[in-house]
Amino acid sequence: MTTKALLPTFSSSLARTIGSVPREHYLTESAAFEEGVEGANLSAKRQTLPTAQTVAQLMEALELEAHSRVLEVGTGSGYLTTILSLLCAQVYSLERSPARQEAVRIRLQTMGRGNVALKLGDGLAGWPDEAPFDAILVAISETDVESCSPS
Numbered sequence: 001m002t003t004k005a006l007l008p009t010f011s012s013s014l015a016r017t018i019g020s021v022p023r024e025h026y027l028t029e030s031a032a033f034e035e036g037v038e039g040a041n042l043s044a045k046r047q048t049l050p051t052a053q054t055v056a057q058l059m060e061a062l063e064l065e066a067h068s069r070v071l072e073v074g075t076g077s078g079y080l081t082t083i084l085s086l087l088c089a090q091v092y093s094l095e096r097s098p099a100r101q102e103a104v105r106i107r108l109q110t111m112g113r114g115n116v117a118l119k120l121g122d123g124l125a126g127w128p129d130e131a132p133f134d135a136i137l138v139a140i141s142e143t144d145v146e147s148c149s150p151s
Contacts, residue, residue: 010056017086018052018059026079049079062135064088071133073123074140078104081116084137091116092130094123 026049050058058080064070068088075081075095081104084091093116095101101120108116119127123140 010060014056014059014087015052018055018083020086021079021082023049023052023079026077026082049077055080055083058137059083059087062137064135068134069130069132071127071130071136073126073136073138075101075104075118076139078107080137080139082108082111082113085113085116088134089115092119092127092133093117094119094121094127096120096122 062068062070064084064087066087066089069090070084070088070092072081072084072091072093075093077100081091081093084093085108093104095104095118098120101118105118108118117130123138
């Protein structure tokens with residue numbers, strides 16, 4: 001199936017960009033981060049990748065431009081980080097797992113993606129030294145947010 005068929009309502013430029021990043025490569029890498037996880041079955045460790053359609057919706061919602069500076073909270077496998085790096089000027093990505101951060105750093109370096117800054121730390125703290133950002137993408141699952149009601 002072609003990228004255009006997967007993303008019928010989005011611009012051909014966005015569809016091409018998303019299609020240029022091999023999603024399956026990141027699934028394999030995600031599985032490698034978690035000991036005991038077989039193949040792409042990542043649900044037990046809450047490590048998943050969005051579909052091309054979801055990525056397109058996210059990128060469109062961010063209203064990115066070539067000069068945009070984006071904060072990504074939760075680097076994960078680096079899949080969204082890579083796509084963001086192709087769509088905007090600078091990506092600042094926070095990750096709390098040293099193993100994930102190192103794997104993504106190596107991948108981005110290999111790909112020649114020099115417009116991504118990676119930082120190890122708590123995503124809830126943000127990255128105040130680099131603020132303000134044109135967009136913020138939160139790609140984490142947080143279960144303890146003080147401003148939410150218990151139910």
